[in-house]
Amino acid sequence: MEKTILGEKIEGQGKTQAPCVLITGFEPFGGETVNPSWQAVERLPEQIRGRKVEKLLLPVTYGSSAQKLLEEIRRLEPEMVLCVGQAGGRAAVTVERTGINWAEASLADNDGYTALGETLEASGWDGYFSTLPLNPIVEAIRKKGIPAQISESAGTYVCNQLLYRLLHFLRESDRKIPGGFIHIPFSPEQVAEKKGGAPSLPVELSAMALEAAVEATLEAAL
Amino acid sequence: MEKTILGEKIEGQGKTQAPCVLITGFEPFGGETVNPSWQAVERLPEQIRGRKVEKLLLPVTYGSSAQKLLEEIRRLEPEMVLCVGQAGGRAAVTVERTGINWAEASLADNDGYTALGETLEASGWDGYFSTLPLNPIVEAIRKKGIPAQISESAGTYVCNQLLYRLLHFLRESDRKIPGGFIHIPFSPEQVAEKKGGAPSLPVELSAMALEAAVEATLEAAL
Amino acid sequence: MEKTILGEKIEGQGKTQAPCVLITGFEPFGGETVNPSWQAVERLPEQIRGRKVEKLLLPVTYGSSAQKLLEEIRRLEPEMVLCVGQAGGRAAVTVERTGINWAEASLADNDGYTALGETLEASGWDGYFSTLPLNPIVEAIRKKGIPAQISESAGTYVCNQLLYRLLHFLRESDRKIPGGFIHIPFSPEQVAEKKGGAPSLPVELSAMALEAAVEATLEAAL
Amino acid sequence: MEKTILGEKIEGQGKTQAPCVLITGFEPFGGETVNPSWQAVERLPEQIRGRKVEKLLLPVTYGSSAQKLLEEIRRLEPEMVLCVGQAGGRAAVTVERTGINWAEASLADNDGYTALGETLEASGWDGYFSTLPLNPIVEAIRKKGIPAQISESAGTYVCNQLLYRLLHFLRESDRKIPGGFIHIPFSPEQVAEKKGGAPSLPVELSAMALEAAVEATLEAAL
Numbered sequence: 016m017e018k019t020i021l022g023e024k025i026e027g028q029g030k031t032q033a034p035c036v037l038i039t040g041f042e043p044f045g046g047e048t049v050n051p052s053w054q055a056v057e058r059l060p061e062q063i064r065g066r067k068v069e070k071l072l073l074p075v076t077y078g079s080s081a082q083k084l085l086e087e088i089r090r091l092e093p094e095m096v097l098c099v100g101q102a103g104g105r106a107a108v109t110v111e112r113t114g115i116n117w118a119e120a121s122l123a124d125n126d127g128y129t130a131l132g133e134t135l136e137a138s139g140w141d142g143y144f145s146t147l148p149l150n151p152i153v154e155a156i157r158k159k160g161i162p163a164q165i166s167e168s169a170g171t172y173v174c175n176q177l178l179y180r181l182l183h184f185l186r187e188s189d190r191k192i193p194g195g196f197i198h199i200p201f202s203p204e205q206v207a208e209k210k211g212g213a214p215s216l217p218v219e220l221s222a223m224a225l226e227a228a229v230e231a232t233l234e235a236a237l
Numbered sequence: 238m239e240k241t242i243l244g245e246k247i248e249g250q251g252k253t254q255a256p257c258v259l260i261t262g263f264e265p266f267g268g269e270t271v272n273p274s275w276q277a278v279e280r281l282p283e284q285i286r287g288r289k290v291e292k293l294l295l296p297v298t299y300g301s302s303a304q305k306l307l308e309e310i311r312r313l314e315p316e317m318v319l320c321v322g323q324a325g326g327r328a329a330v331t332v333e334r335t336g337i338n339w340a341e342a343s344l345a346d347n348d349g350y351t352a353l354g355e356t357l358e359a360s361g362w363d364g365y366f367s368t369l370p371l372n373p374i375v376e377a378i379r380k381k382g383i384p385a386q387i388s389e390s391a392g393t394y395v396c397n398q399l400l401y402r403l404l405h406f407l408r409e410s411d412r413k414i415p416g417g418f419i420h421i422p423f424s425p426e427q428v429a430e431k432k433g434g435a436p437s438l439p440v441e442l443s444a445m446a447l448e449a450a451v452e453a454t455l456e457a458a459l
Numbered sequence: 460m461e462k463t464i465l466g467e468k469i470e471g472q473g474k475t476q477a478p479c480v481l482i483t484g485f486e487p488f489g490g491e492t493v494n495p496s497w498q499a500v501e502r503l504p505e506q507i508r509g510r511k512v513e514k515l516l517l518p519v520t521y522g523s524s525a526q527k528l529l530e531e532i533r534r535l536e537p538e539m540v541l542c543v544g545q546a547g548g549r550a551a552v553t554v555e556r557t558g559i560n561w562a563e564a565s566l567a568d569n570d571g572y573t574a575l576g577e578t579l580e581a582s583g584w585d586g587y588f589s590t591l592p593l594n595p596i597v598e599a600i601r602k603k604g605i606p607a608q609i610s611e612s613a614g615t616y617v618c619n620q621l622l623y624r625l626l627h628f629l630r631e632s633d634r635k636i637p638g639g640f641i642h643i644p645f646s647p648e649q650v651a652e653k654k655g656g657a658p659s660l661p662v663e664l665s666a667m668a669l670e671a672a673v674e675a676t677l678e679a680a681l
Numbered sequence: 682m683e684k685t686i687l688g689e690k691i692e693g694q695g696k697t698q699a700p701c702v703l704i705t706g707f708e709p710f711g712g713e714t715v716n717p718s719w720q721a722v723e724r725l726p727e728q729i730r731g732r733k734v735e736k737l738l739l740p741v742t743y744g745s746s747a748q749k750l751l752e753e754i755r756r757l758e759p760e761m762v763l764c765v766g767q768a769g770g771r772a773a774v775t776v777e778r779t780g781i782n783w784a785e786a787s788l789a790d791n792d793g794y795t796a797l798g799e800t801l802e803a804s805g806w807d808g809y810f811s812t813l814p815l816n817p818i819v820e821a822i823r824k825k826g827i828p829a830q831i832s833e834s835a836g837t838y839v840c841n842q843l844l845y846r847l848l849h850f851l852r853e854s855d856r857k858i859p860g861g862f863i864h865i866p867f868s869p870e871q872v873a874e875k876k877g878g879a880p881s882l883p884v885e886l887s888a889m890a891l892e893a894a895v896e897a898t899l900e901a902a903l
Contacts, residue, residue: 106328106428106434106435106436106437107428107434112781112783113779113781113807113808115778115779115808115810115833116810117778117810121654132816140806140807140808141779141806141808141809141810142779142781142806142807142808142809142810143807143808144781144782144783144807144808150798156429157429157430159429160425160426160429161425161429162425162428162429162431162434162435162437163429164434167781167833167834167836167837168833168834170833171833202382203382203383203384203438203442204382206328206329206384207378207379207381207382207383207384207385208379209384210565212328212329212384212386213328213384214328214436214437215328215384215436215438216425216437217439217442220425220439334559334561335557335559335585335586337556337557337586337588337611338588339556339588343876354594362584362585362586363557363584363586363587363588364557364559364584364585364586364587364588365585365586366559366560366561366585366586372576389559389611389612389614389615390611390612392611393611432787550772550872550878550879550880550881551872551878600873601873601874603873604869604870604873605869605873606869606872606873606875606878606879606881607873608878647826647827647828647882647886648826650772650773650828651822651823651825651826651827651828651829652823653828656772656773656828656830657772657828658772658880658881659772659828659880659882660869660881661883661886664869664883
């Protein structure tokens with residue numbers, strides 16, 4: 016991973032910003048009334064390792080979620096971008112390895128749009144790797160006593176769409192910053208009444224995991 | 238469920254005790270360095286609904302675990318008995334319905350004894366139902382935002398042995414008190430480094446679940 | 460396990476029968492159009508080890524399924540009784556260890572009756588062990604290259620009800636014959652279109668497993 | 682998907698071949714004594730839809746498996762390439778969507794080589810999509826009554842390596858033919874003795890699924 020000179024003017028992008036990191040969470044979807052991804056992002060401190068933590072709530076929609084994210088990246092020029100989503104059924108915090116150029120899911124997004132199988136970016140690669148330091152993040156989270164793993168698929172719903180478009184944008188715009196996606200489990204409150212049950216992780220622990228992930232990324236980038 | 242006159246002398250058992258509840262946890266086993274069942278029991282308050290909470294740590298052994306439990310019941314004459322164990326792999330707090338008259342497991346107990354398939358009590362029923370109020374307990378735990386379910390099997394290892402012998406003893410000695418077993422998941426710390434992963438629940442939440450279970454039991458018994 | 464003198468008149472039950480074994484399967488339920496338990500039973504040969512194989516199709520109802528089974532046992536006086544059901548989600552042929560005195564399931568039976576939590580037999584034990592030779596059956600099925608395990612729960616729906624009432628009846632009527640329950644997985648055809656998927660086993664292999672189970676039981680009883 | 686003129690001379694590749702399809706399976710690995718992928722490939726008929734079925738057994742090694750595959754493609758110039766592997770733990774035949782430019786697995790390959798995290802092709806995309814018609818294949822297999830799904834990850838072991846290098850080669854050499862990877866479950870024989878169990882599918886059904894996949898691919902390419 017190439018290094019950026021943190022907090023300095025980034026050539027060609029015309030902005031001077033106080034050093035910051037951009038962390039996004041999602042609105043509820045799929046019949047849930049909360050989304051632990053945003054609950055966890057909200058719990059993050061205002062600063063991590065001296066960088067301001069910019070928090071952005073995104074809609075669960077194929078179109079506007081990525082649009083809002085990219086606008087915010089252009090506006091803030093953060094040192095890193097971490098998008099966070101809920102992966103119901105997973106037992107660990109999972110760091111996604113790859114975003115793929117595909118959208119296909121029977122579940123409609125929050126605008127009522129159903130992706131029947133479509134390419135996200137006509138000119139994009141089929142798949143892009145996250146530019147987050149995956150193994151250091153997993154190690155840092157586990158050191159906090161929180162289960163973490165690398166995930167080999169962010170699915171083909173809105174989460175993957177956001178990850179793919181983020182990685183495509185970073186590459187196309189030559190922004191050499193760490194960017195990627197972390198999925199967190201359901202919270203215990205979400206599964207308490209779920210027939211059949213599912214693994215869970217308290218939002219407090221997911222927030223701790225995200226903070227550890229940001230720290231590990233900043234450390235690896237130095 | 239028949240009611241007992243709490244805190245009064247129980248005829249035929251010859252003891253006057255301050256009202257108490259007896260809660261047991263287990264020592265670590267199966268290569269683990271901690272057992273969240275005891276960690277959760279230790280976190281319980283000193284009193285629940287005016288009853289003293291008597292906490293007992295039990296060895297993971299077929300023989301002495303039940304012996305120690307029954308001695309303590311005779312000594313304390315508690316209003317209820319709740320045994321707690323770790324069920325690695327489960328995602329919810331599970332209240333056991335049945336103890337069965339059988340021991341068989343390839344994993345040796347902490348004394349090195351391997352049960353190859355044996356009856357626990359020659360004169361006992363094949364299976365006894367827990368005398369805990371299962372559904373009220375599940376509801377009470379869920380109301381705290383913690384996943385809970387009834388379990389249809391406590392296995393055939395030391396946990397089931399303890400449950401079965403507890404229920405056999407309560408019935409044989411005509412103690413009409415609520416008694417049973419709750420399995421709790423691994424803690425996140427336990428699974429953080431586990432290859433393959435497993436669901437988990439923080440010990441704090443397991444302790445909250447146990448407290449809710451005791452409250453629901455005392456309430457149902459009144 | 461006590462032995463019976465095969466094919467001879469059994470005192471007190473007033474019938475002389477050619478030696479036979481009774482195997483039951485269920486009708487479809489839960490939205491399925493087939494039930495592999497009956498499909499597998501139908502595929503069994505007419506004779507196993509010289510005993511006629513009597514096949515009985517049972518309704519998925521709490522009341523009449525057991526009634527029909529017990530009538531047939533009284534009529535045929537079989538050497539053994541094997542009830543078979545579908546356990547969607549399981550990956551192996553599973554031999555049930557215990558039937559319990561309880562019915563509770565949100566899924567109604569095929570008569571539209573929903574069991575909200577009820578005792579099956581007022582005078583019965585809480586649980587009865589199957590009188591089938593569990594481990595020999597598992598070994599015999601595995602030797603055919605088919606996955607098999609002992610199951611610690613037949614659930615609390617119609618299957619467990621049938622198993623419990625069978626075991627209660629065998630004990631109450633002092634019929635010292637092997638009797639119990641085997642659950643088989645979905646067939647591949649059932650899961651082919653299932654969203655989310657599930658393990659499966661072809662009906663041909665389930666039938667082979669049942670035949671091996673009958674053989675192992677007859678062998679163990681001699 | 683662009684079409685090729687089947688059986689005719691393909692310009693720039695200098696070979697005239699009778700129309701054929703190339704199907705590969707793997708040798709056993711990971712402590713198994715058989716690999717159902719090769720067992721299933723061996724069972725395929727000599728011809729499917731008029732094309733000769735060329736069967737190739739590949740070693741479970743990062744280096745030579747892809748080398749052997751690419752040599753065979755150059756020699757045979759098949760109309761399509763289908764690589765098949767075993768995915769223990771899966772319950773359905775799964776058609777892989779994506780091969781990724783990464784190798785990392787604690788399990789060594791059959792040459793004893795352990796991939797600690799490495800790029801497969803320095804000049805390659807991070808991920809390539811299979812050029813097989815995924816949904817038509819899934820539909821065709823399900824129509825045979827066999828469970829099938831699209832898989833979002835071929836892992837990061839030898840299977841993914843083969844898939845990725847196949848797709849990279851097809852793209853780099855401008856071979857516009859369908860190519861990809863199908864994972865099949867364990868066979869029942871493999872899991873019969875496995876502690877803990879696992880889903881399975883008989884090799885006969887896996888072979889039927891592969892034949893349906895080849896037919897669906899040839900049909901979609903016309």
